[in-house]
Amino acid sequence: MSYVTIDAYNIGEFSYWFHQTWTTGLQLFLALLIVYYSVGMATIAALVAVVLTVIGSSPLTKSQLIYQTRITQQQDRMLKAITEALANMKVLKLYAWENHFREVIDTIRKEELVSISMVLLHRGCMMMLFWSIPLIVSAVTFWACYLLSIPLDASNVFTFLATLRIVQEPVRLFPDVVTKFIEAKVSLDRIGKFLVAPELQIINLHGKIAYVSQTAWIQTATIRCSLVKDVEMLPNGDLTEIGERGVNLSGGQKQRIQLARALYQDADVYLLDDPFSAVDAHTATSLFNEYVMEALSGKTVLLVTHQVDFLPAFNLILIQSPGMSRVTLFSLYTVIGCTLPLFMFLRALSMVRLGCDASESIFSTLIHSLFRAPMSFYDSTPLGRILSRVSSDLSIIDLELAYKLTISLGSTLNAYTILALLATLAWPVLFIIFPILYLIMVLQRYYFNTAKELMRINGTTKSSVVSHLAESIAGATTIRAFEEEQRFFTKNLVLVDSNASTYFHTFSASQWLIQRLEIPCAIVLSASALAMTLLPLGDSASGLVGMALSYGLSLNVFLIVAVHYQCFTAESIISVERLEQYMHIPSEAPQVIEAARPPANWPSHGQVEICNLKVRYQKNSPLVLRGISCRIEGGDKIGIVGRTGSGKTTLISALFRLVEPTEGRIVIDGIDIATIGLHDLRSHFGIIPQEPTLFCGTVRYNLDPLSRHTDPEIWEVLQKCQLREAILQKEEGLDTSVAEEGSNWSMGQRQLFCLGRALLKRSKVLVLDEATASIDNATDAILQRIIRTEFAECTVITVAHRIPTVMDSTKVLAIADGKLAEYDAPENLMNEEGSLFRQLVQEFWSHSTNN
Template identity: 50%
Template sequence: MDSWKAAEYKKQSFTSPFLDCSSFPVFNMAVALFIHNITPFAEAGFLSEVSFSWLNPLLKKGKEKTLENEDIPELRPEDKAESCYSLFKEQFIEHRENILCGQSSVLSSILCCQRKAILISGFFALFKVVTLSTGPLFLYAFINLAKCKEVFRYEGYALTAGLFVVKYIESLAERQWLFRTRLIGHQIQSMLTAAIYKKQLHLSNMAKDTHSPGEIMNYVTVDAYKIGEFPYWFHQIWTTGLQVCIGLVIIYCAVGLATVPALVVVVLSMLGNSPMAKLQRRHLTQLMIAQDKLLKAITEALSNMKALKGYYMVLFWSTPIIVSAVIFWASYLPNITLTTLNTFTFIATLSIVQEPIRSIPDIIAVSIEAKVSFSRIVKFLEAPELQNRPIQQHCEGSEFEHSVLINSKTISWDCDSVNPSLEDIFLLVKPGEKVASCGDVGSRKSTLLAAIIGEVPHIDGNVEVQGKIAYVSQSAWIQTGTIQQNILFGSTMVQYKYQEVLKKCCLVKDLDMLPFGDQTVIGERGINLSGGQKQRVQLARAFYREADIYLLDDPFSAVHAHTATILFSEYVMEALVKKTVLLVTHQVDFLSAFDSILLMSKGRILKQPTYNQLVDCSQEFRDLVHAHGEDVKHKMKAGHGLKASKSIFYVFMTSIFRAPMSFYDSTPLGRILSRVSSDLSVVDLLLSVKLSTALSTTMTIYFSLGILATLARPILFIIIPMVCITIRLQKFYFASAKELIRIHGTTKSSVASYLSESIAGVMTIRAFGEEDRFFSEGLRLIDKKGSSFFHSFSANEWLIQRLEILCAIILSSSALALSLLSFGASESGEISTKYSTSLQGISCTFEGGHKIGIVGRTGSGKSTLISAFFRLVDPTEGAILIDGLNLSTIGVHDVRSHLSIIPQDPTLFGGSIRYNLDPLSEQSDHEIWEVLEKCQLRDVVQKKEGLNSFVTQDGSNWSMGQRQLLCLGRALLKRRKILVLDEATASIDNATDSIIQKTIRKEFSDCTVISVAHRIPTVMDCTMVLALSDGKVMEYDIPMRLINEEVHYSDNLYKNTGQLLEISTNRTKLCRETTPRFFIFA
């Protein structure tokens, strides 16, 4: 750094109104630390530390400019999350071997990590109590002085100076006590947050059912915060008793035996808090459960929010008043004389007793909150972790005997399950082989991939993997960040390799359409991208990884035919030609290109032959292929196909959340969850208390100053300058404080967002072996949050200390002035989407009762059009009319109450099957069973627990196809006149697709059906087809006419479909006769 920066730093250090540390040797070290953006507190000297003058440069900078993240210095190394977590982990391992109880081992580990800091802060707490207790003694001396009982000539001035020094030391001690306990709390919160994040990366699937993502979010944002707040109150547990004892001793010296009844009242009040504490603990536990449910509901869909919060706290605010009354009453019984001297001494001492008595309920409340939160976190930290012992990965060397070898009798997600997920599995995949896995819905194809990457915990047998794995999940997982960051996924950028990946994954054209290309920042869960674009980013991430084994879980269902054809031929068959590929798919057109095919049914591998062998000998495979086009066989003879694609953007909304979709696109889910969890908890529990405290403190200040001005007019010469200094101090402080609080809020949201994102993608993170990198990034975000929090509460202590010093000046000056009067008393008061344009000039009419198919390439505007129907986005020009009514003039709730949707990504909520189908309990059990029968799910549900069958959050314990069928059942129960299908059959097999289409034709025959699809049977069954491209209507006509006329757009579709069919030209005669050509629109 340049020398002028050091000079500027030195100049800034003189801004303290009271103390300056520039003359000390550590100042030069502090300059160096600040230049390197490390907090000056790291090397602050004693005077700088106790006066908080090390904060002066930051506050000066905040006064001159708006503070940003980069202006906040980093924490000391010992205060960073990595150091705190490492120390905690070391102590935990040591104590766990000696202590059986989990809570005891965690608590002992924390205490060992913080014992030195606790002792130092305890010393300051003791010093504060002792200095506070001298107040009545000074008052006693001042009253004697006022009675002309002067011991020596300048006694008044000596007492004034002594009072100021004692109050100054009291302020320093109290501020260091609270500052250091805040620092202890920060370190504890950081280590617990890091431990929770680390734990969720290794959490077993069974534990995930017990600890939902919403609950894990609460552990970090609420529970860890409350435990971090407890050290702030820790020393008050013993200082309260000490302060009361000292106060009662002084009162006894003043009024004698009249103190005894007061002591009885104090004891009774403390005993009376015991049953209230038990009652409060019960209600606090209920409150935390309610908060978990609230956050879980918002996490699932940001809808159906129903939170019932209860908080019960009885504070014995009347105890100090009773103590006062009892002492005065008791003073008359033994005929104790109440003189001016002992009366005012008693009144002054009473404030020392009142303060701790009033704090007893608060201490109990905070202690109970911390205990409840602590037990919740310990329970989570003790939850079982994912065990990968049966998984053996050998990545050394360049040649392997085999890539995947599974020889297992049973593979199950739950050890107690009677019906295992997979049975009698023998799978051998050699290096370089291409293996496809197909089967009907619920055949456990995805579970097989999960077993290979070590996600399934209970394996009776052996699973051996030789080589590095790259995994592409069925539901695309995208991080918040740029597209380039998502593709690199922590790897080093190699430009030629990166460009090749973009080309092979068909992303070049998409990036050209985006405003900043691959530097475009995409939102959480990839919500700024279409479904097909998200899947291609996932494929690019896997390809760039250069793994040995590629596990692809049905990635091509999310893209249209032309792109799917290119991806399969150039990505799978060309780019991965020497790699081992295991692909789960429902698209039978690709199967002939694979070395072998796993035909799965009910958790078993029926066969693993080649494509031709399967066609010749497997009836199950014939049924699977035959179902592909039986219902539309006569339509397919026209010889041409139409183009369709996917990607509908639909988020289930309720009337509570009426913000436009652009808000949810630009706002990370973690930020919303942070507001709902920690911020809402503050509103629930602290807002009223803080507001009441602020009002009472303000009133106390004004009344105290008024009384002083009335009794001692000369004190106005001191009060007025002090008030001016106070105003200047507060302005100086607020300029930085409000920005520190703002930055802390954003960094806190970043931690919550990152945690939420990691929970959602933990399977992908573990498959790529990126746990350490994600944990390191989590620690960095925790430190960012911690740094802003540390400097925020430090600045708060900086201000309070200076205000208390001003109070000490006023108090000592008032005492001197009052001591010159014939009578008087001194009383001390403390100042404690709008979316970017996607549709252009669309004009068409959907007739009632018709079935409309919407097709188009990724980014053509299909998602925006569907979003407009549901008023997720509003048209900037024009209008959408339903039965002559303009949707823009109708309430959002009314519009959506007349529409039903079966989304592309099936949405299920934690609870039962019945709750998911009929959350408001509007239908009878008989009607629900009828719907399950129509959806071909009756047998599956009956084998479990009937309508009470458990559904985890997001429905992960049900297959993708079963989830989609449940969404169909939900729509059947609604019986709305307009049904929207958002590629509802993209992730299911053709036989189930046929069932769904038949059900829709029968049950919604008199309804208007709008279908976004890319399967030929679905589109050819439509009355009209709307083709979109770049937000414009290219064609809108009946399917057959579009094919026969062979206009430009349909001709392009036909060519793209022809490219798809070229892959399977060598099929057997049986296949050609029984199966029509499978078209997917491009």
């Protein structure tokens, strides 16, 4: 992601800064010719001073390159860690791991701040060095003139100083040029390395391919597919907007949308990666018969599945095994020239401290706000929108804001100081300066009102680029399987062009301002020269005339720099404004309430009482749970069943307070869960979630990220989870790597990892949210046996599509349309005519028998 949000922009900006390299050199060459005309052989001293300054900055440049490379690597690590945490925030909240992952991010941030401080310090030193060049060159040249007996009068002093002032701005931009060159080189190397990396290859098949992945990939768009019953339930039919990653759809609805998308392709070959595991038996049978057997009857179908009931319908089955005098004046000038760099160095140190403190404050507030945000925030906010802020906007604050603010303040103070001196030496010029200053303020205000909006639009269009890219990366396999790369690439180019257009207009507006600043500044200079010419100063004041004209030139330079960098700073503050939008998100309930902390062994019995529970996800949205009441005794094994979208997962979300009840309450062992802190609640429960999530790291880290258990305990759990043999085959053992999103482990293995976490935690209340959907029947049986054995004394609440999973439950809780349809022992419900549970069982066995 950082290749797009940071590196690509660094390379794009360099095309402008590149021209500063040769124009600065050309201006210096022409300036030396004019200086030679003014002071003769003393020009050699000026040239030597410039050359020595550039040579002296070489080690600084190399060091800056090293730290810039390091900081881009740390930005990569930071963005990867934040992306992983935010994308899996639901899992972090369920496991009560938010604090740990925030500490991991804080650790990376501390390392990054060291590099940021060094980069800022290097920039400050470069700024000090090159801003001192005019003073150093002036002092050296004056002493050379004195030693070579070259006469100095108002004419050649003014010409000499005026020439230095003219090239002062290009010279002072040199640190920026060096910085941009370093950033562009580092970014180009990184992108070049990425582009030559080997590409992913997929299976070679003849004919058009349609692919349905095991984990549903849903775009942020409308539905527009044939899910008749589901579409009827939605407010805008097939034009209902789906949120990011399908947050407003159930697991079964996501899979059916995938299946519909594949069917619309009318492909020759259909690759179906276990798409029926996320739906109930009735829906699975209906989909298999109508989709595979009828709609795809004339197509080649490769189905990967754990549901062996479907296998008799296939032609071939492939089974895989389980990866004051002239001297006085010159002396005074030299002292000033040597003292000023010292103050500039102190200013550079202040800039580093200011920049790092501001970055740390903003970052810590932002991360705390994001980690404490409720799940409703993540359900309604695209991940790309957040990532564009924590990448590009945060990078501007880290590396640009303090630097630009320092130059802005310094230039402004210099401009006002020179204005005061000029008023003393040539007071008539004030009649011109004050109107000109007013004109400049009007121009600046007019420019900034436009630039500010352009910067906001730029940020919005960049967020669109990042969101689309993140979505495309997540569905890369599906996109390639459908051969839709060109369409997504074209859309990406449209979004990039939209962002580039805004950026171009921002740059054009900046150049518009520079051009209009040049004219008033030229008027000030002309007025200064005219005033000094008309004032009766006499021959003795010829040096004063040269000095005043020099000040007029300096005022021009500093006015332009001051106004320009004031605008740059204001534009950078737009990034602060964009981050500020996410720095004060209304947070979920407190993690810990000291006055209402549960006992350490809570829950000790596991008794759960649900009283008139009503839940809605948004304030004005319809109720998802509509008054559920039931009592679960400690140690009971409860099965929760119902059709897809009935509200089963919402009930689990309410139990963990991912969503707060609209009405009603949940009481566990005598404690209303709404009265205690979220960390105290979630950390005392065990869960095997619907989507098995693994994190980048090792096997040990994924089972025990908080490092609370010994290696023998982990190995014992791996043995019980049927993972020990697979991990023993790896040389690294518990240090075996886990790739991003656990992509180097199968879906079933990921689910067994989640079981391992629950076994290590050993909570009195265990929740299984459709935890066996991604594993075969044999592994499911093993998992259920482990749960019955290891959690025999615990309350186990199981949401399942597979009816055998809940047949031996103490009671079955059946939900229909958000209401409690029935709650009784499974054998009683089986004997009850018209029971929903009985219907689901009959559908399941009918489906199995038919197959």
